[in-house]
Amino acid sequence: MMQSSLSKSLVLGVSLLGLAFTAQAGSAKNGYDKQQVVYHVNNIHTATGALRNVKNHLNAIGDENIEVIVVTHSSGAFAMVDGSMGKKDSNGNVYDFRDTVASLANRGVKFQICANTIRGKKIDKNKVSPYAEVIPSGVAHVAHLQQKGYLYVKP
Template sequence: MKKLLHLLFTAMIVIGFTSFASAQSSGSTKVVYHIDDAEIQGLKGLRNIRNHLDTSPQTMIIVVTHANGVDLLMEGAKDKKNNVDYAPLVGALKSRGVKFEVCEITLKNRNLKKDQFTLDADFTPSGVVRVADLQYKDGFAYIKP
């Protein structure tokens, strides 16, 4: 009986490992970058994403912004400390397949309009819900620069 249980346990481990390995190798990595403060995370986040894609170009990346993070995607936005415009960096990443999303709750709370944002921005009803759904429902890894 012990031998049978040992064999059964070993078989379950092998099957489980094989399933896990095949799930890990299928498809590309999916990552959500969470930006809630453009002043602190903006330039660093965009550089992290560029480096991420330079190393792993097949990675699917979605950037979700809310609160002060939406400032990253506003027309004319720039990193004040380094005097760097965000738009060219965002555009270059968008051309590499990165999606940029702005929280509509933040727009409402800050009295912002969609036309104040770059054409590279998409909108999501709730940034926090979007981050949670991408992680839990869609299997995205989470990075907060």
């Protein structure tokens, strides 16, 4: 009898701990938990889709329920460079990142660009988007954010 009571107490304690964690993380009204996410963009050819994923993610969770940081490096950093163009769409129009980055930044998305990439690819610092924060190392920063509990997304 004592073991059954102890087992019930243990199950109740674990359940309450789970509820406390959920309450601390917070829940969005649409059923998703609040989230902190790092999007890792290191390829210009996937950057258009990555930014579309960010927009869809915001729409699903709600801007107030998510913190998104887009870390760019290697050729993906060019999404943060004014005048850089992405893939052509089905109508033959070339994708310009500037408006999308501005729109997402206005919704609270933070953008970061790797200083190593700026140096290595000889990117003109005056052409880096005003919405992008320069960070020392893209890959190191992605790992740092993961250590802080950010969920990792690699489109």
